[in-house]
Amino acid sequence: xxxxPRGEVTIWFRTLTCAYGTILTAVTMLNWVGADRWWxxxxxxxxxxxxxxxxxxxxxxxxxxxARRWVWAPLLCVAWVLGPIMGFCWGxxxxxxxxxxxxxxxxxxxxxxxxxxxxRQLAITDDIDEIxxxxxxxxxxxxxxxxxxxxxxxxxxxxxxxxxxxxxKLPLEEAEVRRIPFFGENHTCLRCRLHVGAKTLILYNVHxxxxxxxxxxxxxxxxxxxxxxxxxxxxxxxVEARLSQARALRELIRQEREPVVVAGDLNSPDASLAxxxxxxxxxxxAFTEGGKGYGYTYGHFLLRRRLPWFGASWMRIDHIxxxxxxxxxxxxxxxxxxxxxxPVIADxxxxxxx
Numbered sequence: 001x002x003x004x005p006r007g008e009v010t011i012w013f014r015t016l017t018c019a020y021g022t023i024l025t026a027v028t029m030l031n032w033v034g035a036d037r038w039w040x041x042x043x044x045x046x047x048x049x050x051x052x053x054x055x056x057x058x059x060x061x062x063x064x065x066x067a068r069r070w071v072w073a074p075l076l077c078v079a080w081v082l083g084p085i086m087g088f089c090w091g092x093x094x095x096x097x098x099x100x101x102x103x104x105x106x107x108x109x110x111x112x113x114x115x116x117x118x119x120r121q122l123a124i125t126d127d128i129d130e131i132x133x134x135x136x137x138x139x140x141x142x143x144x145x146x147x148x149x150x151x152x153x154x155x156x157x158x159x160x161x162x163x164x165x166x167x168x169k170l171p172l173e174e175a176e177v178r179r180i181p182f183f184g185e186n187h188t189c190l191r192c193r194l195h196v197g198a199k200t201l202i203l204y205n206v207h208x209x210x211x212x213x214x215x216x217x218x219x220x221x222x223x224x225x226x227x228x229x230x231x232x233x234x235x236x237x238x239v240e241a242r243l244s245q246a247r248a249l250r251e252l253i254r255q256e257r258e259p260v261v262v263a264g265d266l267n268s269p270d271a272s273l274a275x276x277x278x279x280x281x282x283x284x285x286a287f288t289e290g291g292k293g294y295g296y297t298y299g300h301f302l303l304r305r306r307l308p309w310f311g312a313s314w315m316r317i318d319h320i321x322x323x324x325x326x327x328x329x330x331x332x333x334x335x336x337x338x339x340x341x342x343p344v345i346a347d348x349x350x351x352x353x354x
Contacts, residue, residue, distance in 0.1 A: 013059070013067045017074055020055050024080055027052065031085070031271035036239045039232045043218060045269050046211055048299070048314040053081040087270060087316060091292030091330075102197050102350045104170070106286075107133035108263035108320055109334075109343035110207065111149075112140045118148060123338045125152040131334065131345055135194060137263045138165040139207040164190040164205045171195040178252055182209060182244035183237075189249065189264075199350050201326075202256050206264035208245050208274065214238030242268055246277040253281040259325040259350065265318050265341060278321055286320040286346035290328030297333050297342040311336050320346045327351060 027044070036042035059074035082088065111124055125148055128136060136153075142163045144150065153167040159175035160166070166175065173193040180189050190205040214235035221231050246268075253260050262283060268274040270285060287295040296313035313333070318341055322328060327349045334343040 010067045010070070013062055013070060014073075017059055017070070017077070020059060020074070021077055024052065024077055024085065027085055028080075034273040034276055035269075035271045036273050039235050039239075042211075042214070042235055042239050045272060046215055046315060049081065049086045050314070052085055053078050056081065087294055089288055089291045089293065089295065091290060102199055103329075103347060104135060104194075104196050104201070104350070105131075105133045105345065105347050106135050106137070106261060106263060106320055107131060107334075107343055107345045108137045108139075108205075108265075108318060110139040110265040110318060110339065110341040111144065112340045120338050121148040125149060127335055127338060127343070128152065131343075133345060134170055135166070135168045135203070137203065137205040138167075139163055139205065139265050141165040159190070159192050161190050162188065163207060166190060166192050166203060166205055168194060178204075180206070180208075180245040180248040180252075182241040185241075187245060191252075193258075194261075196350060200258050201350070202258050202260045204249065204252070204260065204262045204264075206249065206262055206266065208265065208267045209238065209241040210267050211235075211238055211242075239273070242266070242272070242274045243277065246274040250277050250281040253278075253283065253323075256323075260323040261326065261348070262321040263319070263344070267317050268319075269315055269317055270319075275319070275321075282323055283321040284324070286322055286328035286348065287316065287331040287333075287344065289322075289331070290346065291331040295331070295333045295344070297344060298340070300336040300342070301340045313342060318342070318344050320344050320348075322346075322348060325351055 030041045035045040056074045056078035060071060060078065063071040063074060107128065121144065140163050141149070145153070145158070145160060145165065156167045156169055157172040158165065158167045159172055161175060161177050166172065175190050175192040177188050178191050180187050187209070192203045194201040194203050214237070217231035217234040221227050249262065253262070260283070262278065266274060270288065295316050297316055297318040299314040300311040313336060320331065328346050329349055331344065331346040334345055336342050
């Protein structure tokens with residue numbers, strides 16, 4: 001039995017590692033320019049990005065057996081995946097103004113199926129009470145004010161329309177329904193003015209179109225390979241729907257003269273074109289600025305269907321986005337137990353002079 005010379009194994013290892021690094025570079029560049037600009041990037045955007053670390057782990061094991069002095073290369077690639085590709089945030093941003101700057105704790109939550117069960121509603125209110133937000137923005141909350149959630153908010157200032165609820169311990173003005181349409185669909189968001197002492201914030205409670213239809217089309221391809229062109233078209237249409245909504249919202253934000261908070265289920269990871277469009281309106285992401293770790297808000301319930309003991313999320317599609325007059329000095333994702341989405345909680349500072 002013959003074995004390959006060590007030099008030949010090293011060459012193969014270096015070739016595979018270079019190919020792996022090239023692929024990771026391509027994924028990084030794709031995320032940088034807008035991952036869903038192309039259908040394959042959009043598909044990758046909604047998959048668990050940790051899978052990109054698997055080749056690095058295998059190459060690390062191989063290097064320990066045959067090319068030990070090159071072990072740093074696959075380890076660097078794995079760190080690359082666990083860091084930029086998976087969206088790790090360091091949370092180094094602290095308040096830049098004086099401690100006397102007014103602040104407000106904002107919470108957004110797509111309560112979805114969790115909100116339509118009385119026991120889950122009670123759990124949701126317990127979580128809100130424990131977190132202690134000043135303002136709560138709910139999506140998929142149509143009709144929930146008639147149950148325990150409505151009872152919990154009975155002493156709050158509440159504004160609602162359709163699926164949207166805005167509840168605040170601070171004064172709210174009357175809400176306004178604004179259109180963010182796509183493909184002729186009359187989709188809406190809810191706008192309201194919030195008073196924080198002598199300051200005023202503009203709140204937008206938003207829920208963008210779901211990617212589910214486009215992603216489900218690709219599941220069909222596994223059984224019907226000839227369905228791929230239709231799946232690609234559905235996924236691209238799905239991306240365009242959210243992009244149209246983001247553009248409409250961008251124009252609304254550009255008309256505002258006071259600090260703006262956009263909160264809700266954007267169904268868009270941070271590397272998406274939809275989030276890029278909102279950044280064009282001068283917004284920045286509260287978790288990117290003030291969060292630590294990954295802040296994932298979605299995916300846990302999908303894994304629990306097959307692994308009931310495992311509830312890790314892998315996408316950050318729920319966001320709190322802030323205009324330049326506002327600063328996030330802490331942001332995190334909440335519990336995974338009460339809804340298909342985790343809530344997002346941000347402590348937001350209003351800079352002096354705004």
